[in-house]
Amino acid sequence: xxxxxxxxxxxxxxxxxxxxxxxxxxxxxxxxxxxxxxxxxxxxxxxxxxxxxxxxxxxxxxxxxxxxxxxxxxxxxxxxxxxxxxxxxxxxxxxxxxxxxxxxxxxxxxxxxxxxxxxxxxxxxxxxxxxxxxxxxxxxxxxxxxxxxxxxxxxxxxxxxxxxxxxxxxxxxxxxxxxxxxxxxxxxxxxxxxxxxxxxxxxxxxxxxxxxxxxxxxxxxxxxxxxxxxxxxxxxxxxxxxxxxxxxxxxxxxxxxxxxxxxxxxxxxxxxxxxxxxxxxxxxxxxxxxxxxxxxxxxxxxxxxxxxxxxxxxxxxxxxxxxxxxxxxxxxxxxxxxxxxxxxxxxxxxxxxxxxxxxxxxxxxxxxxxxxxxxxxxxxxxxxxxxxxxxxxxxxxxxxxxxxxxxxxxxxxxxxxxxxxxxxxxxxxxxxxxxxxxxxxxxxxxxxxxxxxxxxxxxxxxxxxxxxxxxxxxxxxx
Numbered sequence: 344x345x346x347x348x349x350x351x352x353x354x355x356x357x358x359x360x361x362x363x364x365x366x367x368x369x370x371x372x373x374x375x376x377x378x379x380x381x382x383x384x385x386x387x388x389x390x391x392x393x394x395x396x397x398x399x400x401x402x403x404x405x406x407x408x409x410x411x412x413x414x415x416x417x418x419x420x421x422x423x424x425x426x427x428x429x430x431x432x433x434x435x436x437x438x439x440x441x442x443x444x445x446x447x448x449x450x451x452x453x454x455x456x457x458x459x460x461x462x463x464x465x466x467x468x469x470x471x472x473x474x475x476x477x478x479x480x481x482x483x484x485x486x487x488x489x490x491x492x493x494x495x496x497x498x499x500x501x502x503x504x505x506x507x508x509x510x511x512x513x514x515x516x517x518x519x520x521x522x523x524x525x526x527x528x529x530x531x532x533x534x535x536x537x538x539x540x541x542x543x544x545x546x547x548x549x550x551x552x553x554x555x556x557x558x559x560x561x562x563x564x565x566x567x568x569x570x571x572x573x574x575x576x577x578x579x580x581x582x583x584x585x586x587x588x589x590x591x592x593x594x595x596x597x598x599x600x601x602x603x604x605x606x607x608x609x610x611x612x613x614x615x616x617x618x619x620x621x622x623x624x625x626x627x628x629x630x631x632x633x634x635x636x637x638x639x640x641x642x643x644x645x646x647x648x649x650x651x652x653x654x655x656x657x658x659x660x661x662x663x664x665x666x667x668x669x670x671x672x673x674x675x676x677x678x679x680x681x682x683x684x685x686x687x688x689x690x691x692x693x694x695x696x697x698x699x700x701x702x703x704x705x706x707x708x709x710x711x712x713x714x715x716x717x718x719x720x721x722x723x724x725x726x727x728x729x730x731x732x733x734x735x736x737x738x739x740x741x742x743x744x745x746x747x748x749x750x751x752x753x754x755x756x757x758x759x760x761x762x763x764x765x766x767x768x769x770x771x772x773x774x775x776x777x778x779x780x781x782x783x784x785x786x787x788x789x790x791x792x793x794x795x796x797x798x799x800x801x802x803x804x805x806x807x808x809x810x811x812x813x814x815x816x817x818x819x820x821x
Contacts, residue, residue: 354573355696356580360587361402363567365506370513372472372560373599373722378616382600382609383545388557393589396774397561399767401585401732402743402757407576408568409755410744417477418565418736419671420772425795426752433805439668440801441678442660444729446702447617448722450480450487453653455719455750459625460646469621469715477710482490484706485637485699487654491661492695494688495705501658505652516631517595520602523634529633534604548784555727555782558775561592571755578755607629615651615718621719641719665694677754677809681685705797711789721790728794729801731775733753756759 375386399612407421414420423431454476458468468476523596524532532752535541544550564585572581605629612619619626628642668674669691686692744751745764758764774814782796 346418348457353575354570356574356584356587359567359574359581359584360591361810362570362590362627363564363584364595365510366566367561367564368513368595369509369587370516370599370624371400372594373513374627375556375560375602375609376596377600377609377621378619378623379450379604380550381542382615383541383587383604383623384609385563385811386542386600387544389556389600392505392561392594393558393596396558396594396771398589399757400562400737401564401588402773403768403771404568404737405571405577405581405585405755406753406757407541407565407737407744408571409502409581410751410753411636417568417667418733418740419667419673421740421744422736423673425617425740425747426675428676428810429673430739432677432809434740435668435671435673436805440805441730442664443698443701443734443801444705444722444725446657446660446698447480447705448482448719448726449653449657449717450706451476451719451722453650453657454480454483455621455715456625456646456649456653458644459622460650463629463642465715471715473712473714474710474719475717476715477706477818481703481706483654484657484703487657488661488695488699491658492686492688492690492692494662494690501651503653505648505655508647508648509652511639512628512648513599513635514595515625516641517602519631519635520605521598523631524605525634527634533608535601535604552781552784555731555778556723558731558734558778559727559791562586562731565734565737578815581755582757589778603627612792616719617714617716620723621716622680650731650774661695662690662700665691665698669694677812679808679811679815682808686817701801716768724790725794725797728779729798731779732798734775735772737773738768742768746763 356450376389379385381387411421411424414424419431419435422434455465455468456466463469524531535560571577572585607619607623612623625642625646628645629639632639632641669678674683682693682697684693709718709721713722742765744763745768756764757767783791783798785791785794
C-alpha cells in the first residue's frame with residue numbers, strides 16, 4: 344500500500360458542510376414552510392426549530408458517526424451496537440417502511456413536474472379525473488419497479504446530477520429574487536411588513552398539526568455520518584461543519600421566505616392551499632422568469648430538473664432502503680427466507696413485490712381523493728408524519744450510546760456532560776414523536792383515516808415478519 348492509500352486526503356469542514364447542505368435542504372422546504380405557516384410567520388418557527396432541534400440532532404449524528412466510523416449500515420448499525428440485533432431489525436424496518444409513502448409521492452410529483460415541463464401549467468392535468476391521474480402514477484411506479492428489478496446503476500448518477508442542479512436552482516432563486524426589484528421595479532412586488540404581528544405565528548390546532556412539515560424538512564443529516572472520519576481533526580471540525588450547516592440552512596430558509604413574501608400574498612395562499620402546496624415552487628419560478636423578461640424559462644429548467652430528480656429518486660427509494668433492510672445481518676434472523684431471494688440481476692425480487700403491493704395500494708386508494716392537487720397535498724402531509732419516524736432511532740441509539748459509553752471509543756463527543764447528553768437525546772426524541780402524532784390530525788376524514796391506517800399497517804407488518812420467520816424455523820426443525 345502506498346502512502347496516499349493509507350493516508351487519504353482528508354476533506355475540510357467547509358466541504359462537509361456543503362455536502363450536508365445539499366443533502367438536507369431543498370427549495371420545496373421553503374415553499375412548504377411558507378404555505379403551511381402563513382407566510383413570514385414561519386420564520387419564528389424555523390429559528391426555534393434550528394436552535395432547539397436541528398443543532399443538537401446534527402451534533403448527535405456526529406458523535407454516533409465518529410464512534411461507529413466503520414459501520415456501513417448507518418442507523419441500523421448504531422442501533423445494533425448499542426441496543427442489540429432485534430432493535431436493529433426494527434430500526435431497519437422503520438427506515439424501509441417510511442419509504443413506502445415516499446415512493447408513492449415521487450410518482451405523483453414526477454408527473455406534476457412533467458405537466459409543468461410540457462404545458463407550462465397543470466390546468467389540463469388537474470382537470471383530469473383522479474382515477475386517471477392515479478392510474479398514470481401507478482403505471483409509472485410499476486415501470487420503475489421493473490427498472491429497479493433489473494439493477495440499473497446509471498440512475499444513481501442521474502440522481503446526483505438532479506440533486507445538485509435543484510440545489511443550485513434554489514440558491515439562484517433567492518439571489519435572483521432579491522435582485523429582481525432593482526432590475527424590474529414596476530413588476531408589482533408585495534411589500535413585507537416587519538412588524539411583530541406578521542412574524543409571530545398563531546399557536547392554534549393548524550400550527551401544532553403542521554410542525555411535522557418542518558421536522559421532515561430539516562431531518563436526514565444522518566446520511567452524512569459516513570464522512571465524519573474523513574474530515575481533518577473531526578473532534579474540532581465536525582461540530583464546525585454542523586454549525587455551518589445549521590447557519591446555511593437557517594439563512595436559506597429565512598431569505599427564501601422573504602423572497603416568497605415579495606411574490607405571494609399569504610391570504611391568497613391560504614384561500615388556495617392545495618394549489619400552492621402542489622404548484623408553489625413552479626409558480627415561484629414562473630414569476631421569477633416574468634420579472635426577468637424570459638417568460639417561463641426558469642420554470643421549465645426547474646420542472647425538468649425535478650422530473651429527473653423525482654424519477655431517479657423513485658428508483659433509488661425502491662432499491663436502496665430495501666437493500667439496507669434485506670442485506671443487513673439481522674435480515675437472516677428476523678425476515679422470512681422468501682423475501683431474501685435475489686434474482687439474476689442481484690435485486691431482491693420478492694422485496695420489490697412487497698413494495699408493489701404496499702406503495703401500489705396507496706396509489707390506488709388515492710383514486711378516491713377529489714382531484715390531483717388534493718392527492719399531492721395529502722402525500723406531503725402523510726410523508727411529514729411517517730418519514731420523521733426513522734429519526735427516532737437516531738435519538739434512541741444516542742441515548743443508549745451514552746448509557747454504555749465506557750464500551751466505545753470515539754474521536755468526537757457532542758458534550759462531556761452526561762446529563763446534558765441524555766437531555767438532548769430525550770428532548771429530540773420527544774419533539775419528533777409529538778410532531779408525528781400531532782401531524783396525523785386532519786379536518787378531512789379520508790386524510791385522517793389514511794394518516795392513522797398507514798403507520799398501523801406498516802408497523803403491524805414489521806411485527807408479523809419475525810413471527811413468520813420463527814414459524815418457518817420450527818417447521819424446518821420438525
